[in-house]
Amino acid sequence: MTNKIDTKEQITAVIVLETRSKKKDGTHSVKLRITHKRKQKYFNVKYENKNLSLSKEDFNKAVSPRPRGSSKELKKYLMLYENKAIEIIGSIDFFTFEIFEEKFFNKTSSKNDVFAFYESYIDYLTSLERFSTAETYELSMKALKKKIKKETLHFKEITPKFLNLFEKDMLDKNKSITTISILKFRSCKHLNING
Numbered sequence: 001m002t003n004k005i006d007t008k009e010q011i012t013a014v015i016v017l018e019t020r021s022k023k024k025d026g027t028h029s030v031k032l033r034i035t036h037k038r039k040q041k042y043f044n045v046k047y048e049n050k051n052l053s054l055s056k057e058d059f060n061k062a063v064s065p066r067p068r069g070s071s072k073e074l075k076k077y078l079m080l081y082e083n084k085a086i087e088i089i090g091s092i093d094f095f096t097f098e099i100f101e102e103k104f105f106n107k108t109s110s111k112n113d114v115f116a117f118y119e120s121y122i123d124y125l126t127s128l129e130r131f132s133t134a135e136t137y138e139l140s141m142k143a144l145k146k147k148i149k150k151e152t153l154h155f156k157e158i159t160p161k162f163l164n165l166f167e168k169d170m171l172d173k174n175k176s177i178t179t180i181s182i183l184k185f186r187s188c189k190h191l192n193i194n195g
Contacts, residue, residue: 013085021131027053
């Protein structure tokens, strides 16, 4: 999409297709890239309550000058998403990525929410270009969300019993022991240490 600039501090906001990593289905994550003082931070673009992923072809259709059909609707959505970022950037007197993220995603008291930590850590890994690890954490988060069927999970809810039930559920779905250990222990351990 067209690069948008806030001239106060040369802060840019642009929707991009993250082509440095590819998902198993061949698509790439669509990200909102914010650049401030030569530092970049990527944020997942949410569409219909999910992180948006597209093929290169579908992304190019959506950002073309005259998209058609569903690509036209997607372009409108992406432009609104990008413009919202520009408006928020313009409303911040002393810009930081943290303040932008709080305002853009309406994050308030999320310090005890596991999924807020997941999102933050996934963004951090992506900024380090550790895409494979970031995808592992994203899979872990999706598996937890699917298990509990809600959008928030407090750290105090993660008990040994909860983790054992989660492990059993993954085994019942024929996940490998390696996958389960990554999803269950590595992710939750890391998030709890940083929480």
